[in-house]
Amino acid sequence: REQMVEEYRSFTGAFVDPRDERIAGFIRHRLDSGAQWPDPWLSLNPSFASGGTVTELVSDGLLHEECDRIFRAKRNEEDRGTPLNFHRHQVDAFRAAATGNSYVLTTGTGSGKSLAYIVPIVDRILRGRLDGAEPRVSAIIVYPMNALANSQELELEKFLRYGYGEGKEPVTFKRYTGQEKPDDRRAILADPPD
Template sequence: MDAFEVHRRLIEDYRTFSEGFVDVHDERIRARVEQEGARGAQWPAPWSSLNPSFASGGRVDDLVREGLLHQECSRIFRVKKASEDRGSVPITLHRHQSDAVRVARTGASYVLTTGTGSGKSLAYMVPIVDRVLREGSGQGVRAIVVYPMNALANSQREEMRKFLEFGYDGRPPVTFARYTGQETEDERRAILRNPPDILLTNYVMLELVLTRPDERRPLVEAAHGLRFLVLDELHTYRGRQGADVAMLVRRVRDACGAGQSLQCVHSTIPPPGPPHRHRHRPPPTGPDRRTPPDPHRRRQPRPRRRPAQHRLVTFVGLHDRLVRGATAPYTPSAGVISTMGAPIPRLNRSGCLRSPHQRSLPTR
């Protein structure tokens, strides 16, 4: 297929369609319309982009040999194409994915900020599967993964099928299930009767689970001592919706009796704009190393704060100020794994988060 020919024909068909019902009688206006049409004012220029190349973090086998992952992970996380395929080559992780595995092994919560299509899901699924393998499957719900849209939950379920079901003859080493309201009555009863190790849901359904008695009893009791709570695409929760989800997280923590052992993992995209660069003032000049002020020089305005970066900074404090409670003593356990040049926020003693772009920002 010739992409350029397809592009030319698409534009020509759209131009013929849009100009077919326009009849301009004024000669000057008609000439201008034809001129703008020939210039291509009706459609934008083609968008072209290159996929970023991430630093390699080693193969899963390497992490197994280091003792960071359970031995069964080398069999699970392989390239598989069919249900009978056991996989021949272990997958190679990106650097930020292997960093996430190392942070998760310490028991700390972390925020992963990286672009779309860079493997954010593996950055929390690999540690979750490793924890379930070490503690044993069938011990109840060990992890709850919350998605903002059902489409993301559906896509993640298919990816997990490739790793946990392909090559295991219907006996996955770690069980998982989607519970978003799309299930049939039989599927719903099966989940309530035998809760999985990993539950994929959305924030609306998680709220209903806490309020419906017939669902709260089996699922919440099965999730007692919850190990992982994941909020995927964290940047989508803002404003009133963000406040609702914050309260929901507190209720889930209390209902499941998670306590201090709960690991919160959040994935989000980096803030927009070019990578951060530190700004340095030029060195002083002149014989006495002092430069007299220029009366004609206008004072440069201070840069405006970046709303997206403010959200990222606030998200980093979720574990200490949201999950543990706003009145809990400050303990800097939330780590940040950043890629693509995104600035990493810093923590100060007062429990606020500092970023190169902002002053101290309270996390409440």
């Protein structure tokens, strides 16, 4: 730790050379007191409460039966995967969506917020087909950055393409950002996804 602190101090001090002695003294005091490098802090987050597996939620009628095949941890396109275990806050979101109510979910990083809205969207599309709904764009997901849109597209591929194959997805999706070429945009508009 001491070596790392010394290297960081040397680095940060290399580009600061105040002429005013009061400022230089203040900076020296802050550096000497260790204000820039506090002691390490370790925090453990408690586990999220379990809400059940996708198989259980399908058996309970909360999710369409095809969700059991879709929402599995899969490694490649041929992998059938293992059923996902959802957190209780995700299942609460699924229940709210199933009743048609709006909901807001706030929870920590890596807690599955994306699945809390993706699963209900997929479920609604699958149920709509059973009810004879006309094919249409059912959801538009807006992300603040292209990087997030790209990573979420990869996640959707794992669920909706893996285990089915390209062109055989049970629910279709497309990314529509400034990254797409004009021909790709026209193709999306001509043949919209679910």
